Amino acid sequence: MIRRNLKRLLRIATLALCGVLPPVQALEIGEAAPALVAMQPDGRALALASLRGQVVYVDFWASWCAPCLQAMPALDALQRRYGARGFAVIGVNVDTERKAALRMLERVGVGFAIVLDPQGRWPEAFGLSAMPSGYLLDRAGVVRFVKAGYMAKDLPQIEAAVLTLLGDDGDAKTMAPRAATGGAAP
Amino acid sequence: MQRRWHLALPLAALLLSACATVQPWQRGDLARNEMAFEPDPLLASYRRHVEFSKEAASGGATLSGGGCGCN
Numbered sequence: 001m002i003r004r005n006l007k008r009l010l011r012i013a014t015l016a017l018c019g020v021l022p023p024v025q026a027l028e029i030g031e032a033a034p035a036l037v038a039m040q041p042d043g044r045a046l047a048l049a050s051l052r053g054q055v056v057y058v059d060f061w062a063s064w065c066a067p068c069l070q071a072m073p074a075l076d077a078l079q080r081r082y083g084a085r086g087f088a089v090i091g092v093n094v095d096t097e098r099k100a101a102l103r104m105l106e107r108v109g110v111g112f113a114i115v116l117d118p119q120g121r122w123p124e125a126f127g128l129s130a131m132p133s134g135y136l137l138d139r140a141g142v143v144r145f146v147k148a149g150y151m152a153k154d155l156p157q158i159e160a161a162v163l164t165l166l167g168d169d170g171d172a173k174t175m176a177p178r179a180a181t182g183g184a185a186p
Numbered sequence: 187m188q189r190r191w192h193l194a195l196p197l198a199a200l201l202l203s204a205c206a207t208v209q210p211w212q213r214g215d216l217a218r219n220e221m222a223f224e225p226d227p228l229l230a231s232y233r234r235h236v237e238f239s240k241e242a243a244s245g246g247a248t249l250s251g252g253g254c255g256c257n
Contacts, residue, residue, distance in 0.1 A: 060211065062211065062214060063214075064213070064214045064218070065217070094211040094214075095214060096214055097214075100214075120209070120211050120212065123209070123210070123211040124211075128209070128210050128211055129210065130210050131210045131211060131213070133210075
């Protein structure tokens, strides 16, 4: 009798759990970024490892994500400002439709490197919890800062993290008030 | 025979399951305009007005209440 009840319980538990996939393992601060490669819009491959030696902000974006549209010009401005000091932004597009991604790129017109990942390998490897998300990697490729979501007031926080990794935290006030409307300093 | 069913049922449930976890980066289709309950705000506002006029109760789908006109 007990055995039969146990079997019934097992069956119910299986039915209840069958639709639930295990959660994606999120990349934590202090962990090394995975070795990933993806195609750029022009067809050339770009490996994340090739940016080793620079402070890299990996920005996940999609054409259907409104805050991404807001984040991209701000990140582009950050790269223009700190690129010469060894800071690079890489935009990882997760659209399944290439055309939609290219349309948004034309609209936003950013200068940083873009890779297209319609299969979602990069976000899966990073364990994304929200769109957009940004991961700041140090020169050794280790995650030092994670930003889930984006609002204009987040920019000073991102900039401060970049400057810390670039080895200078006395310059953070210079850009933040201009780009982040109404944002508080971190 | 019964033992086979014990194995087959959970296996079938697993394979035939329609449930799936949609990850944040997979929400492109869900973000489409046609996936919204009310894709057109103007039409939605018109519908609310028709409901209000017919039912003599405002709030539409967002408020509870009958057609007494007292809320």
